[in-house]
Amino acid sequence: xxxxIGDNMIPKEWGFEKGLELVKQAGFDGxxxxxxxxxxxxxxxxxxxxxxxxxxxxxAGLVVSNVSTGLHWASPLSARDPKVRAQAVRVVxxxxxxxxxxxxxxxxxVAGLVTPEVPYNEVYQRCLEALRPLGEKAxxxxxxxxxxxxxxxxxxxxxxxxxxxxxxxxxxxxxxxxLDVGNIHDTGFAEQWIEIxxxxxxxxxxxxxxxxxxxxxxxxxxxxxxLGDNNWPAIRGAMSKVGYDGWLVAEMEARYRYAPDxxxxxxxxxxxxxxxxxx
Amino acid sequence: MGITRRRFLGYAAGVVTAGLPGPSLDATxxxxxxxxxxxxxxxxxxxxxxESALTSAGAQxxxxxxxxxxxxxxxxxxxxxxxxxxxPAVRAIVSCLHxxxxxxxxxxxxxxADREFRAHRVVLRDYLQVHIEEPVDLWxxxxxxxxxxxxxxWPRPAKVRDFSRVVPLGRQAGEVIARVDGxxxxxxxxxxxxxxxxxxxxxxxxxWAGDAEARRWLLDCLRTAGGEGA
Numbered sequence: 001x002x003x004x005i006g007d008n009m010i011p012k013e014w015g016f017e018k019g020l021e022l023v024k025q026a027g028f029d030g031x032x033x034x035x036x037x038x039x040x041x042x043x044x045x046x047x048x049x050x051x052x053x054x055x056x057x058x059x060a061g062l063v064v065s066n067v068s069t070g071l072h073w074a075s076p077l078s079a080r081d082p083k084v085r086a087q088a089v090r091v092v093x094x095x096x097x098x099x100x101x102x103x104x105x106x107x108x109x110v111a112g113l114v115t116p117e118v119p120y121n122e123v124y125q126r127c128l129e130a131l132r133p134l135g136e137k138a139x140x141x142x143x144x145x146x147x148x149x150x151x152x153x154x155x156x157x158x159x160x161x162x163x164x165x166x167x168x169x170x171x172x173x174x175x176x177x178x179l180d181v182g183n184i185h186d187t188g189f190a191e192q193w194i195e196i197x198x199x200x201x202x203x204x205x206x207x208x209x210x211x212x213x214x215x216x217x218x219x220x221x222x223x224x225x226x227l228g229d230n231n232w233p234a235i236r237g238a239m240s241k242v243g244y245d246g247w248l249v250a251e252m253e254a255r256y257r258y259a260p261d262x263x264x265x266x267x268x269x270x271x272x273x274x275x276x277x278x279x
Numbered sequence: 280m281g282i283t284r285r286r287f288l289g290y291a292a293g294v295v296t297a298g299l300p301g302p303s304l305d306a307t308x309x310x311x312x313x314x315x316x317x318x319x320x321x322x323x324x325x326x327x328x329x330e331s332a333l334t335s336a337g338a339q340x341x342x343x344x345x346x347x348x349x350x351x352x353x354x355x356x357x358x359x360x361x362x363x364x365x366x367p368a369v370r371a372i373v374s375c376l377h378x379x380x381x382x383x384x385x386x387x388x389x390x391x392a393d394r395e396f397r398a399h400r401v402v403l404r405d406y407l408q409v410h411i412e413e414p415v416d417l418w419x420x421x422x423x424x425x426x427x428x429x430x431x432x433w434p435r436p437a438k439v440r441d442f443s444r445v446v447p448l449g450r451q452a453g454e455v456i457a458r459v460d461g462x463x464x465x466x467x468x469x470x471x472x473x474x475x476x477x478x479x480x481x482x483x484x485x486x487w488a489g490d491a492e493a494r495r496w497l498l499d500c501l502r503t504a505g506g507e508g509a
Contacts, residue, residue, distance in 0.1 A: 080390070080442060080443050080484070081390045081443075082321055082322065082390060083390065116418075116426070117418045117443060118443075119440060119488065121488035121489055121490070122484060122487075122488045125324065125487060125488055126324070129323075129324070
């Protein structure tokens with residue numbers, strides 16, 4: 001397995017190149033690029049500048065693990081407004097295009113949002129209708145779409161069997177799951193999600209979660225690896241069982257208040273322990 | 280002759296499908312017709328909703344192009360999610376009404392740009408004498424604690440999910456058959472020898488999402504309107 005961390009973890013005042021140096025020094029193999037989350041990688045960033053990002057990643061001795069985005073929180077594929085849906089589709093298409101330019105084969109998206117206004121059954125149908133053609137486009141580009149399980153925030157596809165059925169309904173080998181082991185909270189067990197989805201897992205996001213703490217002000221339910229309630233030996237065991245040997249991507253929500261670079265080193269060491277099974 | 284490729288394919292498809300067996304209208308019976316406005320309809324899911332509701336209910340129906348409709352065979356004409364209503368569609372609607380059919384005309388203009396809304400309103404006013412107000416956002420602050428259901432009173436009481444935005448009706452002739460948050464959003468009225476049922480809140484997406492209440496409402500509407508096989 002290989003280790004990566006998101007470029008949205010890089011302190012904004014550091015810039016991309018200094019951030020890459022830190023990522024490399026901390027011991028990561030790759031970097032996850034977040035479309036729309038950083039100044040250097042926006043929807044309007046032209047292809048030439050995306051190629052330049054890749055050159056910088058290469059020069060740092062890293063590779064791009066995958067392309068992700070948080071843009072679908074504001075513009076979901078499940079929106080009722082056709083114009084918003086069109087924008088959401090364009091974001092996915094741009095992710096695919098940039099994944100090719102950046103030399104990676106996986107993208108992340110948050111497939112749909114159930115809200116008080118837009119009910120579950122509509123979200124389900126709309127996501128299917130959007131993902132079927134997007135899956136075809138991604139397949140033609142040699143890219144896999146990983147729909148992230150954002151269970152509690154998304155209120156959609158809460159259980160692993162539900163998610164399994166959803167992927168069956170999409171019915172595209174290019175559409176799988178970008179599994180976040182921190183997002184399951186107390187609605188289930190990450191290791192069971194891994195067992196159920198196995199080969200459909202495109203990438204794994206790592207973070208820990210305090211399942212009994214609700215969000216309160218700026219208090220996050222998420223924390224650094226091994227500080228929360230995830231059963232890490234079971235998660236590691238499930239990865240072995242299904243033969244997962246792909247990217248592990250650190251996604252820390254709570255940042256160190258001081259010495260932010262230290263979080264990169266600590267996270268990389270924790271991931272080494274997870275990979276080696278010394279838990 | 281100025282004809283676009285899309286339009287040519289539309290004609291060709293109409294000619295081809297007219298000869299196919301399946302859900303076509305029996306020559307001796309009047310049935311339900313779904314008028315697909317294609318690019319003039321803004322929610323494909325609305326069209327899919329009507330299709331799935333009709334099919335799952337075993338209703339006799341067919342999809343039609345405005346240019347190829349036989350109005351005399353139409354008992355109920357459904358027009359899902361209308362945005363732009365091109366002249367052939369207007370003619371089809373008016374002809375069906377004059378021939379004694381019921382027309383369910385669903386407006387899909389809630390999310391449209393201002394220019395599209397104004398064009399839509401003019402067509403409704405000039406050709407069908409339906410007066411609508413500007414779209415209303417039922418979820419303005421996205422923090423509502425209650426669901427603004429659309430309450431239908433005819434042909435049966437039904438409570439159906441809203442579709443975020445509605446076009447309320449202005450003061451006019453006809454019977455208001457649905458309200459949401461006190462706003463009149465659907466009406467029925469006699470028109471020609473037929474009956475016009477105008478929906479200012481799209482029903483199709485609820486049908487598409489499998490809302491049982493919406494489906495019952497539609498089927499009751501079809502029965503009342505005289506769609507055979509409904």
